[in-house]
Amino acid sequence: MKELIKYIAQALVDAPDKVEVAEVLGEQTSVLELRVAKEDLGKVIGKQGRTAKAIRTILTAASAKLHKRAVLEIIE
Numbered sequence: 001m002k003e004l005i006k007y008i009a010q011a012l013v014d015a016p017d018k019v020e021v022a023e024v025l026g027e028q029t030s031v032l033e034l035r036v037a038k039e040d041l042g043k044v045i046g047k048q049g050r051t052a053k054a055i056r057t058i059l060t061a062a063s064a065k066l067h068k069r070a071v072l073e074i075i076e
Contacts, residue, residue: 001070004062005032008055013040029069032059036074044074 002021010016018037023030036044045052056072063070 001030001032001059001063001066005034005055005059005072008058009034009036009044012043012051013037014043015040029071030063031071031073034072034074038076041074041076 002023006019006021009019009021013019013036015037018035018040020035022033022035024033034044043051044055046054052072052074059070059072
């Protein structure tokens, strides 16, 4: 999951070397924290949050296939 989010985010931003994904594991859910450069934050979120919603949809589908639950948080 971590690699999937990193790959998608690096494709969207201007500074792919500044993309960081941290995974916080819980009992039921894993939380993926995405950090990008400040100037690339808008590209990851998208207009009215559409890009972020699309990334979350892909993450939900991929995690469902593994019978797990994953949540994406975009951190400034």
